[in-house]
């Protein structure tokens with residue numbers, strides 16, 4: 092790749108091949124993780140080059156080199172796998188999609204955006220979030236007789252490591268830091284803050300990170316609890332998980348939060364049991380979409396892995412068809428329609444069974460799979476598709492959330 096300088100803050104970097112829109116989207120999204128000196132990388136319309144927009148004072152030589160290495164691994168991704176659609180539900184509401192839902196919810200006092208990927212909500216937003224969670228829970232109970240559970244929001248690094256998370260999504264991890272157990276360091280921190288205007292953080296050398304993280308995928312904390320278990324057929328667990336993903340500058344209203352909630356369902360057991368469980372998830376999504384009266388599809392998908400592992404892992408996921416995604420149309424900030432990933436249905440093979448030591452009756456590691464519904468994204472999608480006026484909502488939902 093050669094680089095052409097256009098002006099002080101921008102460089103055009105030719106790509107080694109013409110890419111497709113999917114890879115272009117991944118490049119733009121992940122570009123926030125390339126360098127603190129890079130504002131964005133934007134792929135050109137013809138998909139043959141990328142524009143690097145650097146921050147003022149950036150060392151252009153250095154950022155161009157980093158961006159070039161990032162682009163080199165991204166263009167190696169294989170895409171263009173045929174996308175299979177398993178579910179395609181059309182809503183009855185004939186009204187237009189609502190633009191500016193995030194702002195509209197804030198204006199109505201139903202949501203508070205703290206500005207760093209966290210939101211508070213109340214009124215119809217809270218009631219809708221609770222109803223989505225409750226409805227999914229009910230359907231899981233009926234179809235799977237799933238056992239209810241509760242799991243912590245923090246997870247230790249060793250468990251995350253066992254789950255392969257540092258390998259697949261190292262950019263999204265959040266480590267919890269504590270002030271070192273040192274009288275002088277604690278006192279220095281206390282004194283500095285007792286009369287300061289804003290918060291003064293401890294010196295980096297006074298913070299220790301001893302391996303606690305914020306949980307980045309709802310199902311992970313379940314697996315250590317299964318150690319030593321043996322399954323004749325299988326078992327299902329369900330709960331509402333609090334999930335944290337460091338999304339850097341990509342945070343955006345309810346679409347992309349740092350902290351969000353996922354209604355999780357995990358199935359564990361023999362290959363046959365897990366396969367049957369996965370098949371039962373499709374009619375449940377249909378029932379959910381019909382109940383909330385939303386346009387919705389379930390289709391094959393891949394995870395947004397970190398750049399350097401993306402090519403191989405995405406290829407494997409697509410080829411094995413181990414990830415299906417629930418896609419619900421919504422509107423972007425510019426009013427264009429985009430398919431919002433509102434949930435996923437995943438097969439893990441015996442990956443977790445092997446690593447966390449739980450088995451089938453024949454002594455083989457058990458298989459697992461999971462379904463995760465992103466509660467806040469369902470809320471966003473439903474408000475996008477029905478707007479703020481109660482009369483457009485299906486009666487059963489309207490009576491619950493606007494009462």
Ligand code: AMP
Pocket residue numbers: 308309336338345346347348349351353432433434435463464465466467468
């Ligand atoms: P995943 O385990 O990556 O398939 O995520 C499960 C679900 O969580 C996704 O289908 C989304 O609905 C939701 N989700 C993932 N990332 C975010 C985010 N940053 N903000 C809000 N919801 C999210």
Ligand code: ZN
Pocket residue numbers: 308309310311355437461462463
């Ligand atoms: Zn999961």
